[in-house]
Amino acid sequence: MNIATLLDIVSSVEPDRIAIGDAEFGITLGELREQAAKAVTLMGDQPGRPLLFGGTATAAFPIALFGAAVAGRPFAPISYRLAPGPFTALVREQLPTTLVADFRSTQDLGALDGLRVTDPDTFLSEVRAARRAESEPDQDPEQPAVLLHTSGTTGRPKVAVLRHRHLTSYVLSGTEMLGAGRDEAALVSVPPYHIAGVAGLLTALYGGRRIVQLPDFEAKTWVQTAVRQRITHAMVVPTMLARIVDVLDRIGTELPDLRHLSYGGGRMPRPVIERALDLLPHVDFVNAYGLTETTSSIAILGPEDHRSARATSDPGIRRRLESVGKPLPSVEIIVRDPSGREVQAGVGGELWVRGPQVSGEYAAASRLDGQGWFRTQDAGRIDADGYVYVEGRLDDVIVRGGENLSPGEIENVLIEHPDIADAAVFGVPDMEWGELVVAAVVPRDGCSIEEAAVQTWVASRLRSTRVPAEVRVLEKLPRNDLGKVLRRVLRDGGDAVAAG
Numbered sequence: 001m002n003i004a005t006l007l008d009i010v011s012s013v014e015p016d017r018i019a020i021g022d023a024e025f026g027i028t029l030g031e032l033r034e035q036a037a038k039a040v041t042l043m044g045d046q047p048g049r050p051l052l053f054g055g056t057a058t059a060a061f062p063i064a065l066f067g068a069a070v071a072g073r074p075f076a077p078i079s080y081r082l083a084p085g086p087f088t089a090l091v092r093e094q095l096p097t098t099l100v101a102d103f104r105s106t107q108d109l110g111a112l113d114g115l116r117v118t119d120p121d122t123f124l125s126e127v128r129a130a131r132r133a134e135s136e137p138d139q140d141p142e143q144p145a146v147l148l149h150t151s152g153t154t155g156r157p158k159v160a161v162l163r164h165r166h167l168t169s170y171v172l173s174g175t176e177m178l179g180a181g182r183d184e185a186a187l188v189s190v191p192p193y194h195i196a197g198v199a200g201l202l203t204a205l206y207g208g209r210r211i212v213q214l215p216d217f218e219a220k221t222w223v224q225t226a227v228r229q230r231i232t233h234a235m236v237v238p239t240m241l242a243r244i245v246d247v248l249d250r251i252g253t254e255l256p257d258l259r260h261l262s263y264g265g266g267r268m269p270r271p272v273i274e275r276a277l278d279l280l281p282h283v284d285f286v287n288a289y290g291l292t293e294t295t296s297s298i299a300i301l302g303p304e305d306h307r308s309a310r311a312t313s314d315p316g317i318r319r320r321l322e323s324v325g326k327p328l329p330s331v332e333i334i335v336r337d338p339s340g341r342e343v344q345a346g347v348g349g350e351l352w353v354r355g356p357q358v359s360g361e362y363a364a365a366s367r368l369d370g371q372g373w374f375r376t377q378d379a380g381r382i383d384a385d386g387y388v389y390v391e392g393r394l395d396d397v398i399v400r401g402g403e404n405l406s407p408g409e410i411e412n413v414l415i416e417h418p419d420i421a422d423a424a425v426f427g428v429p430d431m432e433w434g435e436l437v438v439a440a441v442v443p444r445d446g447c448s449i450e451e452a453a454v455q456t457w458v459a460s461r462l463r464s465t466r467v468p469a470e471v472r473v474l475e476k477l478p479r480n481d482l483g484k485v486l487r488r489v490l491r492d493g494g495d496a497v498a499a500g
Contacts (some may be wrong), residue, residue, distance in 0.1 A: 001164060001165070002137035003065075003164055003168060004070045006205070010178055010208060014208065015029055016030060017178075020032065020210070021059065021211075023185070023210060023230075032062060032063065035067075037134075038127045039066075039068075039070075039123075039130070041131055041132075043071040045116075051067075051098055053078070053099075054080045054106070055120040057192055057214065058120055061192045062201055063123075064123065065198070070133070072143065076097075077191075078090050078091070078193055080104060091115065095115060098117075099117045100123050101119065141163065143163060144161050144163055147160070147161060147363070148292045150292050158363070161363060163361075166357050167198075167199070167357075170296060173328070173357070174203070174328065174330075175207045177206060177207070178207065179207050180204075180207045185209065185212055185233070186209045186231070187222070187233070196296060209233060223247050226258060232260065233260045233262075234261050235261075235264070238265070238266045238268040238269070239483030241261075241276055245275050255283070256282075258282075261285055262287070263287055267392070267408050273306070273321055284302075284303035285306045286303060287323075288324070289325070293367070293376075294353055295359060296357075299333060300325045300328060305320055305325060306321065322408070323383075323389045325388065331358065332353065334382075335380060348379060350376065350377065350380075352374065353376060360374035379393065379404070398435050400436065400437065403465055407425035414439060419449055420442065421442045422441070422477055425439050428470075430469075436469040437465075437466065437469055438468055439458075439470070440471075440490050441472070441473055442477060443473060478490065
């Protein structure tokens with residue numbers, strides 16, 4: 001099945017249901033399918049070549065995505081926040097091609113042979129003026145549908161290949177066709193070049209939930225949009241939720257229409273989610289863990305788990321707020337040691353996953369083994385009750401004196417300190433211990449932080465091996481544009497602003 005067929009199905013059943021934008025003036029499912037068919041006529045000059053999309057989340061995004069699917073072209077969103085050099089390099093790798101991007105992204109491209117450039121507004125105008133293509137989408141499920149560049153927090157991004165079968169499997173395995181009420185609306189603030197942006201668009205459209213797009217995230221604007229558009233569903237990354245909670249707490253605004261809020265894309269500090277649960281007790285919270293190569297979510301911590309963990313005094317159950325829940329029914333997740341042997345419950349190692357939505361494929365090669373297992377390169381463990389705990393990238397795990405230490409465990413304790421607003425933990429080489437624990441902390445406004453006080457705080461709550469040998473006080477932590485801490489930058493000592 002082609003992903004455009006998902007739109008064909010729902011638009012043929014309820015063509016007048018609003019799909020994108022305002023509840024009164026938005027684009028309907030039928031209009032979206034019509035405009036995708038018109039976009040096909042603009043894509044016939046480069047058959048089979050990727051359609052590059054370097055714009056924000058506007059109506060041009062779904063029209064380009066489905067238009068490319070019908071035209072038999074892979075859709076390749078790239079980050080409009082990249083510096084000119086890396087952006088140009090990613091474009092050059094895909095030539096010949098068409099790039100839909102705004103002026104911010106294209107002004108430094110120069111002249112590249114085989115490149116046709118148009119901005120999103122011009123693209124939409126051309127679509128409206130074009131004739132409708134009568135071609136039907138190719139139903140070969142093995143055709144590449146989306147090419148996504150991995151985040152590249154530890155090196156040069158790779159191009160992950162998601163075929164139509166991966167995306168349709170993800171949507172069909174967990175989404176009821178037009179199961180959403182007509183009053184439901186999803187606020188999307190994740191950019192198109194992130195797997196959550198693509199997967200969230202497909203599942204919302206197939207489920208019939210109206211999509212409200214927020215091109216650039218700013219916490220106060222997010223809250224105002226949620227109130228004005230009567231948003232019922234939203235997805236954010238942990239740093240976004242922390243800022244949203246700060247706004248709600250500061251201005252006293254409520255979100256009475258919000259029913260469901262999912263988060264993922266990074267580690268969620270337990271104090272942040274506990275605070276969110278207290279501020280929004282009527283909201284169903286979901287933690288979703290997944291990777292680009294797994295076509296989004298592979299494990300879920302659901303609403304009841306959130307509520308029971310927040311309400312209990314049992315530390316074991318309370319700790320589940322630090323987990324990503326249990327695997328989806330359609331996938332398998334196991335933990336293996338460095339030799340590739342599966343380990344017992346509770347023992348740490350590397351998370352491996354397999355299932356119909358798992359791609360594990362890059363433009364140059366596949367990383368699936370002979371039995372379909374994909375190495376996530378995430379360190380983690382699965383407890384006796386089946387809850388999955390992600391402890392960071394394998395490269396982030398600190399090995400001190402032969403003991404593996406999880407940065408997240410130490411960061412949770414640091415963020416509980418009343419004077420610390422943000423924290424990241426990483427390892428640095430040491431002749432005696434192999435690696436030493438270093439903490440980078442950001443003080444709350446008006447607070448000062450002393451290294452000895454931080455070390456005492458951690459020592460009173462964790463084993464002595466977890467106590468930072470060094471505490472660096474910074475004004476902010478280096479993060480990528482999805483909020484993930486760039487630990488390699490901290491280790492290298494660059495792009496981190498010292499406080500004071």
